Amino acid sequence: MGVYLFAFIAFTLDLAKRSAETPVATATAPARVGLMSRVGGTAVLERLPIAPTAPGRRSNRFERAAFALTILGWALHVVGTVLRGIAAHRVPWANMFEFSLTASAIIVGVFIAVQVWQDLRFLGAYITGFSLIMLGFGTVGFYVSVVPLPPALQSYWLVIHVFVATLGTAFFAIGAGLSLVQLIQARREAKQFSGLKFLDTMPDAEKLENLSYRVIVVGFVFWTFTLMAGAIWAAHAWGRYWGWDTKEVWTFIIWTIFAGYIHARATRGWRGSRSAYLAIVGFAAVMFNFTIVNLFFKGLHAYSGL
Amino acid sequence: MSRPSDHIESPAPAPHDGVIQPKLGPIGYVRYFWRQLTSMRTALFLLLLLAVAAVPGSVFPQRSSDPNGVTQYFSNNPSAAPTLDKLQLFDVYTSAWFSAIYLLLFISLIGCVIPRTIHHAKALASPPPKTPARLERLGAFSAFEIDADVSGPSLTAASAVASGRTVLRKAGYRVRMFDGRGPDGPELSVSAERGYLRETGNLVFHFSLIGILLAVGIGGGVGYTGQKVLVVGQAFANVRLTFDAFTKGRFFSDSDLQPYRIRLDKFAVKYEESNRNALGQPIDYTADVTTFDAAGKATPAVVKVNDPLRLGGNDVYLLGNGYAPWITVKNPAGKTVYSEPVPFLAKDANLTSLGIIKVPDGLASQVGMRAFFYPTAAKSADNVLGSVYPDLRNPMLSLVVFTGDLGIDKGVPKSVYVLDSDKMTPLAGPGTADGTSALRLKPGETAQIPRGLGSITFENKAPASEKADLSKSVQRFVSFDVHRDPTQGWVLFFAISLLAGLLTSLFIPRRRLWIKVVELAGGRLRIEYAGLARGEDPTLDAAVSAVAQRHSQQLGLRLTL
Numbered sequence: 001m002g003v004y005l006f007a008f009i010a011f012t013l014d015l016a017k018r019s020a021e022t023p024v025a026t027a028t029a030p031a032r033v034g035l036m037s038r039v040g041g042t043a044v045l046e047r048l049p050i051a052p053t054a055p056g057r058r059s060n061r062f063e064r065a066a067f068a069l070t071i072l073g074w075a076l077h078v079v080g081t082v083l084r085g086i087a088a089h090r091v092p093w094a095n096m097f098e099f100s101l102t103a104s105a106i107i108v109g110v111f112i113a114v115q116v117w118q119d120l121r122f123l124g125a126y127i128t129g130f131s132l133i134m135l136g137f138g139t140v141g142f143y144v145s146v147v148p149l150p151p152a153l154q155s156y157w158l159v160i161h162v163f164v165a166t167l168g169t170a171f172f173a174i175g176a177g178l179s180l181v182q183l184i185q186a187r188r189e190a191k192q193f194s195g196l197k198f199l200d201t202m203p204d205a206e207k208l209e210n211l212s213y214r215v216i217v218v219g220f221v222f223w224t225f226t227l228m229a230g231a232i233w234a235a236h237a238w239g240r241y242w243g244w245d246t247k248e249v250w251t252f253i254i255w256t257i258f259a260g261y262i263h264a265r266a267t268r269g270w271r272g273s274r275s276a277y278l279a280i281v282g283f284a285a286v287m288f289n290f291t292i293v294n295l296f297f298k299g300l301h302a303y304s305g306l
Numbered sequence: 307m308s309r310p311s312d313h314i315e316s317p318a319p320a321p322h323d324g325v326i327q328p329k330l331g332p333i334g335y336v337r338y339f340w341r342q343l344t345s346m347r348t349a350l351f352l353l354l355l356l357a358v359a360a361v362p363g364s365v366f367p368q369r370s371s372d373p374n375g376v377t378q379y380f381s382n383n384p385s386a387a388p389t390l391d392k393l394q395l396f397d398v399y400t401s402a403w404f405s406a407i408y409l410l411l412f413i414s415l416i417g418c419v420i421p422r423t424i425h426h427a428k429a430l431a432s433p434p435p436k437t438p439a440r441l442e443r444l445g446a447f448s449a450f451e452i453d454a455d456v457s458g459p460s461l462t463a464a465s466a467v468a469s470g471r472t473v474l475r476k477a478g479y480r481v482r483m484f485d486g487r488g489p490d491g492p493e494l495s496v497s498a499e500r501g502y503l504r505e506t507g508n509l510v511f512h513f514s515l516i517g518i519l520l521a522v523g524i525g526g527g528v529g530y531t532g533q534k535v536l537v538v539g540q541a542f543a544n545v546r547l548t549f550d551a552f553t554k555g556r557f558f559s560d561s562d563l564q565p566y567r568i569r570l571d572k573f574a575v576k577y578e579e580s581n582r583n584a585l586g587q588p589i590d591y592t593a594d595v596t597t598f599d600a601a602g603k604a605t606p607a608v609v610k611v612n613d614p615l616r617l618g619g620n621d622v623y624l625l626g627n628g629y630a631p632w633i634t635v636k637n638p639a640g641k642t643v644y645s646e647p648v649p650f651l652a653k654d655a656n657l658t659s660l661g662i663i664k665v666p667d668g669l670a671s672q673v674g675m676r677a678f679f680y681p682t683a684a685k686s687a688d689n690v691l692g693s694v695y696p697d698l699r700n701p702m703l704s705l706v707v708f709t710g711d712l713g714i715d716k717g718v719p720k721s722v723y724v725l726d727s728d729k730m731t732p733l734a735g736p737g738t739a740d741g742t743s744a745l746r747l748k749p750g751e752t753a754q755i756p757r758g759l760g761s762i763t764f765e766n767k768a769p770a771s772e773k774a775d776l777s778k779s780v781q782r783f784v785s786f787d788v789h790r791d792p793t794q795g796w797v798l799f800f801a802i803s804l805l806a807g808l809l810t811s812l813f814i815p816r817r818r819l820w821i822k823v824v825e826l827a828g829g830r831l832r833i834e835y836a837g838l839a840r841g842e843d844p845t846l847d848a849a850v851s852a853v854a855q856r857h858s859q860q861l862g863l864r865l866t867l
Contacts, residue, residue, distance in 0.1 A: 147584035151591050151611040210842065217812050224808055228801045237612050239531065239623040239789040241797065242522075243371055244399045246364040256357040263350045269318045270350065278354075293364070 066124055067115075073128075074112060077105045077135075093162050094149055099290075100138025103166045104131040110170035118211060122202050126177045157233035165226040165251075169286055171219030172258070175212045176283035179276035182208035186273050209275065213265060216279055220258045227251055250289040257282040343410070344417035352411040359407055363398035366390065370399065412519060419512045426505050433482045437495040437820045441836035446850040449834040451826070452863065461861060463823045463831060467494040469860040470821035470833075473853060474498040479819060488824060490832070495822040500815075501840070507810025514804035518797055525793030530554040530562070537630040537647040537783040541569035544618060544788070562790070564618035567598040571606075573627065573782045577697055586656065586695050593624050593784050609786070623787040628652045628659055630783040631679055631703055631749075632765035635665050638758055643668025645765075649783040650679045651723060656693040657681050662725045663705075664712050669759050672712045674725045676735075677705040681780070698777045703764045705745040706735030707755060733757060749779035816840040819853060833857075 081101050085092035093102045111127045114120055149158075186205040203211070230251065235241035242248060261278045264270040330338060342348060367375030376396050380387040394401035441447055452461070467483065474481050479498035486493050532549035534542050542548045544563050576590040593609040597617055609615045615622040628650055635644040643665060650659030663675040680693035683702035691704060710730030714720055733756040735744040745753040750766035750773065768778040817839040824832040835857075837850040 144583070147581060147587060148578055148589045151588060154590075155612040210844065213842075214844070221805075221808055221812065224805060228805065231801070232798070235794065236614070237623075239614070239621065239625070239787045240791075241794065244363055244368060245371055249360050249364045253357045253360050256353055256360070260350055260353040260357065263346060263353060267346045267350050268315070270347075271315060 063121055063124075066128075067121055070108065070124060070128060071112060074105065074108045077101075077108065081105050088148070090149055091159050091163075093166075094153055094158070095144055095147070097138050097144055099162070099166075100134050103169060103290075104134040104138075106163075106166045107131060107134075107170040107173050110167065111174060114174060114215070120174070120178070120211070122181070123174065123177045126180070127173070130173065152237060155233060155237065157229060157236070161226060161229040161233055164222050164229060168219045168222030168226055169290075171215050171222065172279075172283045172286055175216035175219060176280050178208050178212035178215065179279040182212060183273055183276045183280075186276075205272070209272065212276070212279060216258060216261060216282075220255075220262065223251075223255055223258065227255055247289065247293055250285065250293050254282060254285045254289060257285055340417065343414050346418075349411065349414050349418070352407060352414060356407050356411060359404050360398070362395055363404075366395045366398070368398060369396050408519075412516065415512055416516065419509060419516075422505075423509050426502075426509060429505075430502055434480055434497040434499040434818060437484050437486075437493075437497045437822055438836075439488065441820055441822055441834045444836040444838050446837040446847045447835070448850065448854055449832060450854075450858075452831045452833070461831070463492070463494050463825045466823045466831060466833060466861060467496055467821065470823070470857050471496045473857045473860055474819060474821070477853065477856075491825045491827065493822055493824050495820055498819045498821075499817070500819075501817055503810050504814040504816045505811070507807040507814065509807070511804055511807030511811055514800045514807060517800035518804070521793040521796040521800060525555075525791045525797070527555040527557045528793070529789075529791040530558050531790075532788045533625075533785060534788065535649050535783050535785045536568075536570040537649065538570050538573050538781045540647075541567055543567045544620070549788070564620070565600040566618045568615075568617070568622065568786070569596045569598070570594075570784055571596055573784050575627070575697070575782070586697070588696070591624060591627060619790055619792075621789045623789065624784060625787045626785040627782055629657060629679055629681060629780050631661065631677075631780050632767055633663055633677075634763040634765055635663075635669070635673070635755075635760055636763070637669055637760045641668075643760070647781055647783070648677075650677070654693075655696065657696040658693040662723055664714070664722070664725065666712055666714060669755075671709050671759065673733075673755065673759060674708045674710075674712050674727060674730060675705045675762075676708075676725050676727065677703055679703050679780075698780055701749055701776055701780055703745075703747045705747070705753075705762065707733040707745065707762075709733055709757070709759065733759075749776055815843045815845060815849070817843055817846060817849065819850065821853070821857065 081092050084098060084101065088094075088098075092098045108127060108131050111120075111123065181202060182205050185202065185208060189205055202208070230248065231241040234243070234248075257278065261275060261282060264275045264278055367379055369376050379396075390396065394403070398404055438444070442449070471481050471483065474496060477500070479500040480502075481496050481498045484493075484495045484497060486495070531553050532546075533551040534549050536542060544566050546552055546560055546563065570593060572594040574590075574592045574594075575588055578584045578587045578589050581587075591611055595607050595609055595615070597605050597607055597615070599605070599618075607615050607617075609622060609624045611624050614624070629652075630647040630649045632647045633644070634642055636642050644663075648661045648663055650661035652659045659679045661677045661679060663677060665673045665675075678691070680691060680700075680702045681697060682693050682695035682699040683691055684694045684700070686692055691702070708725070708727045708730035713726055713729070720726070732738045734742045738756075742756055745762065747753055747762070747764035749764055749768075752761050752763040754761050766773055766776075766779040767781050768775060772778055817837055819837045820835070822834040822836075824834070826832055835850050835854045837846050839846045843849075
């Protein structure tokens with residue numbers, strides 16, 4: 001956790017540093033030329049109206065340090081999670097503490113993996129901060145020693161259902177983070193104020209919205225599978241595939257909210273900020289499902305271990 | 307679905323006072339409302355409303371999943387509860403308002419999906435459209451000119467276009483050739499389209515939703531669920547009357563129940579005994595049963611929590627369990643008037659259990675008892691009896707005895723788990739006139755009921771040779787859930803097709819691509835590539851340049867930018 005703390009501090013410093021960077025001027029693209037030649041033949045050129053690629057910004061040293069620390073912290077985190085699993089002779093997610101441990105590991109893991117696809121390191125402060133809170137609550141509030149699985153959880157569905165749910169949560173988390181930045185960017189663009197200069201180094205609101213959509217769509221597929229796997233497991237263990245149990249209800253509510261998000265992007269007037277709000281509401285519901293429903297609501301799903 | 311990258315989102319029209327639409331007749335209004343209902347905006351609104359409407363079902367106890375909680379709510383909030391009940395807040399998911407929302411949503415869905423299917427069928431049958439005259443207007447556009455001396459005799463417009471067609475076909479596009487004349491010279495072009503599977507997947511997804519709704523509805527009508535509590539040694543036959551609770555669908559008939567019998571032979575519970583942090587946590591429940599088919603043939607079987615028994619078209623699930631102390635009541639002359647195991651309902655994780663015993667006949671007056679059973683009895687700091695471990699280490703029964711009118715003489719059914727002692731006189735326990743304390747019995751012991759009404763024995767059911775070992779003295783009961791839902795397989799099928807439809811509708815790009823070869827003056831050729839995505843496609847540019855690369859390779863030309 002200490003390493004994550006340093007990573008979080010470094011990411012925050014990176015955001016501050018980005019403020020100080022002067023906005024990079026978009027270079028006018030030289031007329032790109034195309035050549036078609038046989039070996040030895042001469043070339044003829046034609047202008048290609050390809051959009052100029054934005055010159056890449058060089059990451060400052062805080063960002064590099066922060067990302068390296070995140071990877072280090074994540075490696076330690078995964079080792080800790082695996083050890084917990086070995087100590088308990090089962091997958092390490094059977095109660096609130098273990099779920100906090102595993103879920104935060106998967107969220108950071110997905111964040112790191114997503115960097116291969118797009119540079120989303122500006123979300124670093126949000127993700128590491130979020131993980132810190134999750135680990136903090138888990139360790140301080142939910143900690144229980146290693147205990148065996150109750151009979152109801154003794155099934156291979158535990159591995160599938162909960163793991164896929166966590167993956168979905170991770171993608172929703174990143175999508176919500178992107179939506180948050182998108183909202184701030186949109187407000188900046190609307191009012192054209194230039195405070196919070198670090199936002200200059202981040203993509204504009206429309207690109208953020210598209211990125212957020214693509215990420216949430218992946219999470220939605222995982223969430224649909226979670227619902228189905230949960231129903232199959234319930235039919236196996238409890239005799240019915242759907243019984244409107246509290247957790248089932250909230251999983252369905254989250255699914256419906258994100259289905260609404262996907263439809264919203266096809267509805268006039270709902271692109272832009274409104275969709276972003278919906279994404280954030282959806283992720284808030286995911287967090288609600290994880291905390292309040294597990295702890296305070298009665299139901300067949302209460303395996304909090306507390 | 308979302309917009310192409312060059313789409314400009316038009317703002318919603320400003321509202322104004324004057325009505326500018328034409329006067330509508332009744333058919334016109336029906337059409338107008340139908341169009342509103344099947345619009346995306348209404349679907350969005352209904353979806354979000356459905357999400358919000360599902361919330362009260364998690365806040366208030368629901369009759370379907372927590373009937374005890376509902377009764378509790380009524381007793382805790384006597385003034386508010388009836389109003390909430392009128393609003394159907396204890397039956398949210400079968401309530402009128404919740405059903406209205408999802409039924410409206412499905413009507414909207416069907417009304418949208420059917421025209422789209424017809425449209426898609428037409429699109430599948432029709433070839434790609436004519437090549438646009440000005441490809442440079444499209445987003446992903448690139449063009450290359452080839453000199454006469456570079457092209458050589460083998461490279462003509464026709465051969466270039468033919469190889470372009472091959473490249474596109476290999477990439478999975480549907481192609482069509484066009485032949486025309488542009489401002490710069492004769493033009494040959496290939497028009498290509500791919501990604502029909504995206505819309506097919508989308509339609510499959512939405513039709514699967516309808517399929518699931520139908521299957522669930524039919525299953526609810528044809529299926530049934532029964533609960534039966536069995537003490538070890540008891541058996542039950544699959545007949546409606548034997549079940550303790552039975553819920554059936556509208557179209558159920560008694561002949562749907564196939565004949566079989568199940569006898570519970572043994573029930574073993576394994577508790578955690580080594581891990582100090584989880585002492586007493588159950589880690590395994592196994593019920594050994596013998597099943598008898600219609601001919602009487604016996605087959606042993608095992609039922610566990612995540613492992614139901616499949617028998618006679620039903621699934622038999624192991625749901626709950628607890629202790630069932632065997633109580634014998636004798637009259638003063640020594641004749642047995644009541645002797646049977648009584649399932650006690652567990653109140654906590656250490657299986658402190660509560661049971662009700664009613665003896666309506668055989669004694670001088672009716673006797674009712676409210677008994678607490680402690681598998682491992684111990685006194686707490688404030689001298690209160692409780693159980694500290696769920697296994698039988700120190701079993702003890704504590705009985706509060708009443709006499710009077712049990713209230714069952716008139717034939718009105720009462721719950722066997724509730725004793726209405728308001729009108730009865732306490733004989734032993736708190737509230738007695740002479741201060742007689744509650745009767746305390748260990749397995750095998752007998753106590754006299756005050757006022758000479760008779761005696762109570764807590765039977766020790768351990769085998770004769772092991773009577774001293776109290777860990778076997780009390781039997782357990784198991785509650786089985788017998789379940790039949792013939793549409794389960796259909797729901798699974800639709801769920802899988804839903805997932806498949808979702809994956810294809812979200813991740814397969816739908817786009818059109820054009821390759822145009824223009825014969826310029828002097829034997830030069832110009833090759834143009836352009837693409838258009840239907841909806842948002844961030845990979846469009848990459849796809850067009852990939853096609854350009856492959857085409858140029860085919861033509862034997864090196865493409866350099």
